[in-house]
Amino acid sequence: MKSDTIRITKGLDIPIPGAAQRELELLFPSHDGVQYEYAVKPTDYVGVAPRLLVSEGDSVIAGSPLFEDKNNPGIPFVSPVSGTVKAIVRGEKRKLLSVIVEADEGLQRNRQFKITDADLTDAEKIREMLVESGLWNMLRQRPFGIVPRPGSQPKAIFISAFDSSPLPVDYDYILQAHRSLAQSRENFQQGITVLSQIAPVHLSLDGKSQRDSFLANTANATVHFFEGPHPAGLVGTQIAYIDPINKGETVWTIGVQDVAIIGHLFHTGTYKPDRVVAFCGPNVLKPIYYSLFAGSDIPTTILKDGSGKQRIICGDVLSGVSMRRTKDNIASDSFLSASCDKVCFIPEGDYYDFMGWLRPNLRKFSISRTFLSGILSKIKIQCSKIDFDTSKHGSQRPLFVTGEFEKLVPLDIYPMQLIKACIVGDIELMENLGIYEVEPEDLALCEFADTSKTEIQAIIREGLEKVRKELGL
Amino acid sequence: MKLRDFFDRLKPSFSKGGRFEKLSSTFEAFESFAFTPNTVTGGNMRDRYRGCHIRDAVDLKRTIITVVIALLPALLFGMWNIGYQTSMAYGLDWGFWHRFWFGFLRMLPIIVVSYVVGLSIEFLFAEIRHEEVSEGFIGTGLIISMIVPVTVPLWQLAIAVAFAVIIGKEVFGGSGYNFLNPALVARAFLFFSYPSHMSGDHVWIASPFHFAGDAIAGATPLGQLMASRPLTASAFDMFLGTIPGSTCETSVLAILLGAALLLITGIASWRIMLSIVIGGGLMGLLFNAIGANEYMQLPFYCHYLMGGFAFGCVFMATDPVTAAQTNAGKWIYGFLIGAFAVALRVLNPAYPEGMMLAILLMNCFAPLIDHCVVAINIRRRKKRWLAAERRTNR
Numbered sequence: 001m002k003s004d005t006i007r008i009t010k011g012l013d014i015p016i017p018g019a020a021q022r023e024l025e026l027l028f029p030s031h032d033g034v035q036y037e038y039a040v041k042p043t044d045y046v047g048v049a050p051r052l053l054v055s056e057g058d059s060v061i062a063g064s065p066l067f068e069d070k071n072n073p074g075i076p077f078v079s080p081v082s083g084t085v086k087a088i089v090r091g092e093k094r095k096l097l098s099v100i101v102e103a104d105e106g107l108q109r110n111r112q113f114k115i116t117d118a119d120l121t122d123a124e125k126i127r128e129m130l131v132e133s134g135l136w137n138m139l140r141q142r143p144f145g146i147v148p149r150p151g152s153q154p155k156a157i158f159i160s161a162f163d164s165s166p167l168p169v170d171y172d173y174i175l176q177a178h179r180s181l182a183q184s185r186e187n188f189q190q191g192i193t194v195l196s197q198i199a200p201v202h203l204s205l206d207g208k209s210q211r212d213s214f215l216a217n218t219a220n221a222t223v224h225f226f227e228g229p230h231p232a233g234l235v236g237t238q239i240a241y242i243d244p245i246n247k248g249e250t251v252w253t254i255g256v257q258d259v260a261i262i263g264h265l266f267h268t269g270t271y272k273p274d275r276v277v278a279f280c281g282p283n284v285l286k287p288i289y290y291s292l293f294a295g296s297d298i299p300t301t302i303l304k305d306g307s308g309k310q311r312i313i314c315g316d317v318l319s320g321v322s323m324r325r326t327k328d329n330i331a332s333d334s335f336l337s338a339s340c341d342k343v344c345f346i347p348e349g350d351y352y353d354f355m356g357w358l359r360p361n362l363r364k365f366s367i368s369r370t371f372l373s374g375i376l377s378k379i380k381i382q383c384s385k386i387d388f389d390t391s392k393h394g395s396q397r398p399l400f401v402t403g404e405f406e407k408l409v410p411l412d413i414y415p416m417q418l419i420k421a422c423i424v425g426d427i428e429l430m431e432n433l434g435i436y437e438v439e440p441e442d443l444a445l446c447e448f449a450d451t452s453k454t455e456i457q458a459i460i461r462e463g464l465e466k467v468r469k470e471l472g473l
Numbered sequence: 474m475k476l477r478d479f480f481d482r483l484k485p486s487f488s489k490g491g492r493f494e495k496l497s498s499t500f501e502a503f504e505s506f507a508f509t510p511n512t513v514t515g516g517n518m519r520d521r522y523r524g525c526h527i528r529d530a531v532d533l534k535r536t537i538i539t540v541v542i543a544l545l546p547a548l549l550f551g552m553w554n555i556g557y558q559t560s561m562a563y564g565l566d567w568g569f570w571h572r573f574w575f576g577f578l579r580m581l582p583i584i585v586v587s588y589v590v591g592l593s594i595e596f597l598f599a600e601i602r603h604e605e606v607s608e609g610f611i612g613t614g615l616i617i618s619m620i621v622p623v624t625v626p627l628w629q630l631a632i633a634v635a636f637a638v639i640i641g642k643e644v645f646g647g648s649g650y651n652f653l654n655p656a657l658v659a660r661a662f663l664f665f666s667y668p669s670h671m672s673g674d675h676v677w678i679a680s681p682f683h684f685a686g687d688a689i690a691g692a693t694p695l696g697q698l699m700a701s702r703p704l705t706a707s708a709f710d711m712f713l714g715t716i717p718g719s720t721c722e723t724s725v726l727a728i729l730l731g732a733a734l735l736l737i738t739g740i741a742s743w744r745i746m747l748s749i750v751i752g753g754g755l756m757g758l759l760f761n762a763i764g765a766n767e768y769m770q771l772p773f774y775c776h777y778l779m780g781g782f783a784f785g786c787v788f789m790a791t792d793p794v795t796a797a798q799t800n801a802g803k804w805i806y807g808f809l810i811g812a813f814a815v816a817l818r819v820l821n822p823a824y825p826e827g828m829m830l831a832i833l834l835m836n837c838f839a840p841l842i843d844h845c846v847v848a849i850n851i852r853r854r855k856k857r858w859l860a861a862e863r864r865t866n867r
Binding site for chain 1: 476477505506507508509510511512513514515516521522523524525526527528529530531532533534535536538539605607609646647648649650737738739740742793794796798799800803843847850851853854855857858861862
């Protein structure tokens with residue numbers, strides 16, 4: 001089923017150089033693509049209180065439970081590889097940060113499931129299988145961005161199959177990169193078919209580049225085309241235009257690669273969490289795709305010589321997660337997060353800028369037009385050398401400038417008022433202003449553009465958590 | 474870099490536990506004035522940081538400094554005009570630079586007093602609150618000095634600035650939390666506390682002598698209209714600004730140059746500026762249609778050229794903190810400012826200048842306007858919820 005194109009006018013494309021080319025390599029070719037250590041991190045998930053199911057030294061196979069959520073028991077978080085539990089890393093107050101598994105050398109052993117053809121049309125059986133295999137944890141429920149409770153029924157399932165954020169990945173390519181991977185067209189279709197047994201599936205594609213893609217012919221899903229600047233590719237934007245979330249309703253979202261992994265499980269009965277991840281950024285030697293397993297350790301050898309301190313970000317630069325850093329801003333832990341499609345390397349910006357508030361500056365990116373580069377880009381002259389880094393470019397102030405958020409948010413909400421409602425923690429006001437329709441990533445561009453350097457996404461998350469606690473979810 | 478080393482050497486004594494710990498905000502203000510700080514997104518968080526890792530290069534310092542640059546044409550013209558008015562009134566044969574220099578020397582103490590008083594209070598409050606010094610007053614301080622008569626006694630100015638910063642801003646939490654434009658609070662304070670020094674025909678022209686007993690009358694167009702005297706300035710003079718008036722408000726041309734910069738850089742809201750012009754124009758036309766007295770018969774476009782209309786429209790009504798925040802709200806807010814400013818001028822004989830009061834009045838109503846605009850959004854959302862509920866129940 002196809003529907004009309006939905007055009008979005010509000011938003012912003014940030015031209016960071018170094019997007020991944022269509023090329024695939026094994027990240028660790030010498031070991032059949034299997035590297036030594038892998039990590040599974042409860043901190044990748046919202047509101048998970050982990051209960052450990054293994055201890056150091058236990059032997060596990062790919063798909064073995066490592067821990068579960070006390071608040072949502074029965075759904076295991078599983079090991080991506082077979083091997084031995086090497087370390088259980090805890091932070092302050094003994095908070096569980098990650099479980100590290102040392103991979104077996106040689107052949108991987110994967111957990112097998114028995115699946116009959118009849119199972120593929122039985123929604124109950126599908127739910128059971130997703131929960132048992134731990135793949136249920138790949139689902140996200142909106143509002144609140146949590147893993148859905150096993151018995152819950154969503155209004156619909158939304159999948160965005162294009163990336164409009166800076167340094168975009170190409171899902172058409174990912175699903176066709178290599179025949180031996182779980183990431184294939186067939187598995188993706190199988191995954192969609194399976195999910196469509198639970199609730200109607202909406203698949204959103206890029207109206208510019210994906211009209212002739214095989215994805216446009218996906219069966220058992222309603223296909224929508226979106227055109228326009230980022231955040232057109234964010235699933236939150238797409239939900240708002242297709243079927244907005246009302247109070248009391250829930251929808252599920254899931255990533256393209258996660259759908260393919262589910263499809264692979266139902267196709268073959270094997271748990272195989274391989275992913276195709278783009279390594280991109282201005283300082284990456286060869287920005288291409290790599291085939292690896294979830295939880296891999298990211299090597300920094302792929303960077304150009306002398307590229308200095310780099311921040312490693314799982315996900316996109318506007319809303320992703322950075323690796324833990326040392327005091328000098330050097331990444332210390334570099335395990336890939338779950339459900340991550342790209343790793344962005346961005347130079348750290350911990351430098352002083354002499355009279356930064358005054359100079360016209362051609363090398364800084366701004367949409368405010370107070371910079372020469374900003375004015376030039378408005379009249380379609382792109383400065384060739386714009387430096388992107390993690391500098392905050394100023395200090396935090398109370399929210400001051402108005403009107404800059406409205407140009408960037410294509411949702412039917414008032415961003416400034418919603419942010420302020422979250423700051424004061426007024427639950428009724430948050431509800432009324434549309435807190436159920438957003439995840440922090442939907443307001444990431446506001447955080448980017450904010451003159452006052454406010455941590456908007458953290459504020460939105462806090463607001464969402466406050467509402468969630470109030471509702472007792 | 475030498476300067477960087479200097480700051481790095483001093484930094485420990487101003488940080489927590491240092492000898493000058495109590496002056497940390499002051500140190501931070503000077504340091505961040507010289508160098509954009511080296512803070513990165515996620516700050517000092519060593520743990521994993523989820524959020525926006527890159528940021529737009531703009532910050533509040535740059536925003537404010539753009540406003541200051543936009544004020545410069547009006548400021549420079551104002552300095553020249555002070556000299557020009559004096560030389561004309563006293564029949565002195567001064568050249569261009571002489572006039573400018575005279576005006577510069579008359580403006581300098583006003584600017585210095587405004588900044589010194591205002592910034593001292595800002596720094597003091599920042600230290601007490603352990604916050605960074607906000608740059609808001611860099612713009613406000615200059616604006617205050619530009620909208621007072623050149624003859625303003627400096628002690629009155631100092632009290633007005635202190636009042637504006639403390640009562641107009643700091644009691645509400647500082648820059649960003651105030652609901653009244655602080656520059657206008659200062660102007661209103663002067664206007665209502667010392668009316669004899671702020672209005673009438675004797676305050677607009679600086680005396681070339683150091684004692685002020687022999688002030689010469691220089692009527693502003695608004696003053697002439699109020700007294701039902703014929704206008705002496707042509708519309709073109711008013712556009713250029715070669716007329717008596719508050720130090721830097723007279724030249725519409727210079728103000729338009731500043732407006733152009735504010736609009737190109739996107740710092741000020743074009744919606745507010747345009748709607749003020751529309752509101753003022755329509756009100757002027759309405760009075761033209763009634764035409765009951767001479768003031769009402771004044772061509773509507775003359776309102777743009779007289780008094781503080783242009784200056785207020787470009788630099789004061791557009792203050793984002795005190796204006797309406799929603800786009801629809803900005804249209805309503807601006808339109809009403811324009812309409813009220815003209816109405817106050819024409820209908821209220823006590824106040825020759827309506828712009829200041831119109832903006833202050835709408836500052837008070839801006840939150841209400843926003844509330845109504847947002848309420849429409851909320852009602853739409855609730856309707857959708859109800860419809861969805863009905864669907865599921867059926």
